[in-house]
Amino acid sequence: MKYIYRELERKFKEMDSFFKAILVTGARQVGKSTMLKHLAREQKRTYVTMDSDMARELARTDPVLFFQTYKPPILIDEIQKAPELLEQIKIMCDESEERGRFWLTGSQRKKLIEKSQESLAGRLGILKLYGLSQREKRQVLNPCELDFSFTSLQERASLMPKNDIQDVFENIWKGGYADILSASDEQMQVYYQSYIDNYLIADAVNDEGITNTEAFKRFLRSCAAVVGNLVNYNTLAESSGVSVPTVHKWLSILQDMDVIYLLEPYSNNELQRLIKTPKLYFCDTGLCAYLTRWLTADSLRNGAAGGHFYENYVIMELVKNFAYSKTPALITFYRDSNAKEIDVFIEENGRIHPLEIKMSANPDKREIKKYSVLDKTTVEKSYGGIICMYPSPFPIDRNNSFIPSNLI
Numbered sequence: 575m576k577y578i579y580r581e582l583e584r585k586f587k588e589m590d591s592f593f594k595a596i597l598v599t600g601a602r603q604v605g606k607s608t609m610l611k612h613l614a615r616e617q618k619r620t621y622v623t624m625d626s627d628m629a630r631e632l633a634r635t636d637p638v639l640f641f642q643t644y645k646p647p648i649l650i651d652e653i654q655k656a657p658e659l660l661e662q663i664k665i666m667c668d669e670s671e672e673r674g675r676f677w678l679t680g681s682q683r684k685k686l687i688e689k690s691q692e693s694l695a696g697r698l699g700i701l702k703l704y705g706l707s708q709r710e711k712r713q714v715l716n717p718c719e720l721d722f723s724f725t726s727l728q729e730r731a732s733l734m735p736k737n738d739i740q741d742v743f744e745n746i747w748k749g750g751y752a753d754i755l756s757a758s759d760e761q762m763q764v765y766y767q768s769y770i771d772n773y774l775i776a777d778a779v780n781d782e783g784i785t786n787t788e789a790f791k792r793f794l795r796s797c798a799a800v801v802g803n804l805v806n807y808n809t810l811a812e813s814s815g816v817s818v819p820t821v822h823k824w825l826s827i828l829q830d831m832d833v834i835y836l837l838e839p840y841s842n843n844e845l846q847r848l849i850k851t852p853k854l855y856f857c858d859t860g861l862c863a864y865l866t867r868w869l870t871a872d873s874l875r876n877g878a879a880g881g882h883f884y885e886n887y888v889i890m891e892l893v894k895n896f897a898y899s900k901t902p903a904l905i906t907f908y909r910d911s912n913a914k915e916i917d918v919f920i921e922e923n924g925r926i927h928p929l930e931i932k933m934s935a936n937p938d939k940r941e942i943k944k945y946s947v948l949d950k951t952t953v954e955k956s957y958g959g960i961i962c963m964y965p966s967p968f969p970i971d972r973n974n975s976f977i978p979s980n981l982i
Contacts, residue, residue: 575721575752575756576712577608578605578706578713578744578752579610579710579713579715580710581707581709581710581715581894582598582609582701582703582897582898583613583703583760584898585600585701585898585900586598586609586610586915587613587700589595589699589701590673590674590677590949591673591674591675592699592722592866593673593676593697593699594667594670594671594672594673594674594675594676594695594697594698594764595667595675595676595677595694595698595699595757596674596677596678596699596701597675597678597679597680597687597698597700597701598610598678598679598685598689598701598702598703599679599680599681599687599700599701599702599703599832600679600681600702600703600704600832601681601704601705601831601832601833601858602681602767602769602773602774603625603751603753603773603963604703604704604705604750604751604778604832605703605706606651606679606703607623607649607651607679607751607754607947608906609703609845610677610679612647613814614677615648616796618645618647618678619647619648619649619732620649621646621647621648621649621651621765622649622650622922623650623651623654624650624651624652624654624655625651625654626655626898626957627642630655630656631801633658633659633861634656634658635955636849637659637661637662638662640662640695641662641666646672646675646676647665647672647674647675647676648675648676648677649678649679650676650677650678650679651679651921652679652680653678653679653680653682653686653690654680654681654686656783657686657690659843660663660689660690661693661861662696663676663693663694664693664694664697667694667697667847670698672686674886676892677949678690678953681777681831681832684826685830687700687797690716697834700868701935702897704750704752704832704857704890704893704894704897705749705750705751705803705858706711706751706752706755706855707717707750707891707895708891708980709893710748711745711755712734712752714733714734715798718730719900719901720896720899720925720957720981721923721956721957722893722927722929722956722958722975722977722982723957724967724969724975726959726978727975727978727981728967731966731967731978731981734773734978734980734981735980736963736964736965736966736978737935737963737966737979737980738980739875739963740805740875741980742821742869742884742887742963742979742980743871743872743875743880743883743884744871745849745859746859746860746863746871746874746883746884746886746887747859747860747863747868747870747871747874748762748860748861748863748871749840749860749862750858750859750860751765751769751858751860752980753765754860758872759869761856761930762860762864763864763869766785766860766861766942769861770791770794771863772792774831774833774849775787775791776791776796776967777831778827778831780931781887782827784824784827786816786830788815788977789814789815790824792813792814792815793810793814793816793824794811794813794814794828794833794865795823795865795866796809797810797825797828797834797854797856798856798861798862798865798866799813799865799866800854801814801854801855801856801862801866801883802854802881802882802883802885802886803851803853803854803856803880803882804849804852804853804854804909805825805833805836805849805851805852805853805854807821807822809831810825810973811945818914825835832857833856833857833861834852834854834855834856834857835854835855835856835857835890835893836852836853836854836887837852837853837854837855837905838852838906838907839851839852839853839906839907839908839909840900840906840919840932841906841907841954842951842953844950844951844952845910845947845951846910847910847911847912848908848909848910848911849909849910849911853907855885855886855889856886856890856932857890858885858890859886859887859890862883862886863883866879879917880933881933884933885917885931885933886930886950888918888931888961888979888982889905889918889931889940890977891981892905892920892981893905894925895982896920896922901922901923902922903920903921903922904919904920904921905918905920905921906918906921907919907920909946911912914944914947915935915944916928916929916930916947916963917929917930917931917932918930921953924953924954924958925953925954925955925956926948926953926954926955927956927957927958928942928944928945928955928958929942929947929959929961929977930959930960930961931940931960931962932960932961932962932963933963933964934962934963935962935964935965936964937960937962937976939960939970939976941960942958942959942960942970942971945974949981955973957974957975958972958973958974959974959975959976959977960975960976960977961977961978961979962976962978962979963978963981964976964977964978964980965978966978967981
């Protein structure tokens with residue numbers, strides 16, 4: 575299979591020249607080790623995976639002998655299965671000024687990051703890899719940062735084909751795992767079932783101690799059924815047949831495994847009566863479509879859930895874009911107790927870019943009137959608009975545009 579360039583590569587190389595060790599986290603099968611093996615192809619870098627029973631046992635029982643056997647510079651896959659190595663990595667980092675000596679990958683982000691930060695404070699850079707974005711699938715590298723100005727959007731549009739709803743939903747339905755880009759429909763269905771059984775359920779049992787796997791599968795499907803909605807713990811508990819405390823625990827586990835993405839609500843002391851409940855999305859829309867039994871891209875697009883999946887797709891494309899960019903951003907949504915809602919706030923450099931998401935090629939431009947809520951605050955309101963199926967960027971006013979979803 576031809577290698578697919580990942581946008582995280584630029585940031586990884588930048589951090590590799592600065593940190594002694596780098597950890598790349600992300601869900602299973604998103605391409606962490608594939609990317610790092612590609613970057614190491616011209617290096618004499620040792621590779622070892624903790625999925626290997628023998629290597630894992632050696633790492634756990636004798637970390638010193640492990641590094642005598644597998645010498646740095648080294649790439650260690652699934653490091654969370656042998657956290658005993660972290661203390662020895664710290665010792666070896668302190669013995670050398672060499673940068674980029676240890677490349678690590680891992681799932682189960684929360685526990686791993688807590689343990690690695692405790693052991694490797696000041697020595698470790700942590701990066702996040704998601705499934706393939708639409709830009710990576712097309713292998714189109716946008717030359718400018720996404721700032722939502724009309725000039726920036728035009729520059730990005732010059733590299734991309736016109737927005738097309740069928741292409742968008744093909745992206746949504748297939749998801750972002752590289753292994754299924756060329757798979758048949760039948761192969762894709764088996765892939766997702768195997769992914770659930772061999773990775774999600776296995777990791778939930780082995781790493782999280784979950785014993786009721788059937789209830790956990792029901793919970794997965796229940797989450798997929800409410801994608802794009804505010805989290806309702808009671809509804810999830812009832813549909814899954816588990817308690818509300820279990821729902822809280824399992825949501826945290828799925829978030830830690832990078833299966834779901836919880837979009838937090840905007841918080842500002844200058845605005846009153848803002849809700850505190852997050853919205854639920856899936857990191858991979860293809861997995862979500864499989865769980866909700868949408869068997870074709872067309873049926874998904876024309877079905878009742880089409881708008882929610884389109885919103886999920888846009889949110890995750892934004893998340894990926896800013897995870898890999900030079901400029902970090904906080905992504906939230908606005909909703910108050912009167913149910914006034916703005917789909918996305920992008921906060922960066924003290925500015926907020928307000929965005930609505932509409933699965934329409936002709937959305938109502940009056941939607942941007944909602945952005946006036948920011949006039950009550952001291953934050954700077956910057957370029958925004960409506961992310962939609964408009965064929966090319968088009969200005970609504972001086973600060974807002976119709977933004978084709980294939981440009982984000």
